[in-house]
Amino acid sequence: MAIPAPAVPRTLTCRAVLFDMDGTLVDSTPVVEQVWSEFAARYGLDSAEILRTSHGVQAIDTVRRFAPPGADVEVLAAELGAMERVRTEGIVPLPGAAELLSILPGDAVALVTSADRALADIRMDAAGLAMPATVVTADLITHGKPHPEGYLRAAELLGVEPAEALVFEDAPAGIAAGLAAGIRTVAVGPNTGPLPNGVLHINDYSSVSATMETDAAGSRTISFLL
Template identity: 85%
Template sequence: MSFRPDAPAPVSAGLSASTIITRAVLFDMDGTLVDSTAVVEQVWGEFAARYGLDIAEILRTSHGVQAGDTVRRFAPVGTDVAALTAELGAMERVRTEGIVALPGAAELLRSLPADAVALVTSADRILADIRMGAAKLAMPATAVTADLVTRGKPHPEGYLRAAELLGVEPADALVFEDAPAGIAAGVAAGIRTVAIGPNTGPLPDGVMHIADYSAVSVTTDVDDAGIRTISFRF
């Protein structure tokens, strides 16, 4: 994978080459930087079996959403949501087999200015550290995890907070997301959003789709006003 300014990126089938110029890059984690599908399906499958629930429906709606919101939606009336969410979280923290980085994710993160990158995830900080470590990806210095927001995706709070922490306006940032809830959060925040992977669902107008990062090139420049810009070519 190349991130050289003189190396045009190959274009995915059905996607025209285009360039997006930004000042900050905001990444979701699961499904966007980290492939944790096996663990997620295993844990939620055990949850579904315990209560006789439809695992397909749980997986369809849980991607990108905080675990507590999914438990609250599907668990039987009277369930201690906080206790069950904590139990599921503990299960996820000890299961890392099969967790890998998406193609090109590590190279892309290394190519970006560290102070222009944030992670915005529905996982809590402990789980985020575990999964990023399992995938051998460096945790960005700026991370907005589930324990730092009051409203999870699809609410835009996490992405708006990340942009603020990086010192940029939403219009000057770029979001990478894989799930409908996260894509909706990026769009609602007024941030240009790129959807990645096979689980995005129908895309809002203006949202580009890529399979992974292997066909992406990026360069960093300083404009005439002394402002650093990051150019992505898809």
């Protein structure tokens, strides 16, 4: 029997770290699938197709795509949001996420999520994760993922150029958004889809470590061992 060669450690260095939330820091998949399935059944929509295409995308964009003809998209999106905000059972952090967040400099971390701020607060709290000081939610941008606006806004708020940042993402739309922003992107978990060339993949953060260094000029760098 052939013995697989041990994985070669990979190092990425950056000045700021941008995390998606659902599927990247927080495992909310059971809740997300439950809510969308109920919503689809209520309006006679194709739940399988919704679940296949909705990960990482703003809820209103998915509602707009699948809503029955003539439906009030804003009303339906608000209804869906109300359903999401009361479902927290089973939401947990990804392995190693809490430990990683606890050692990263707070002024070098941002959350960039397709959820609105209320839902982001609820899910991060349910998972027992501290909310970063810098947060870019759906209600703060015009264009949702796969558009790069959210990641570009986060890099600007943290005072770094896109090339100096690193994105962690789990869904094809989010990975596309990070790359479109010109930011190196690491894919997380099992739902990433086929990965573009150069995108590294991790299962979770259980084997990820980070170290910080500050040079003589006071510039700080973060090095990730993946």
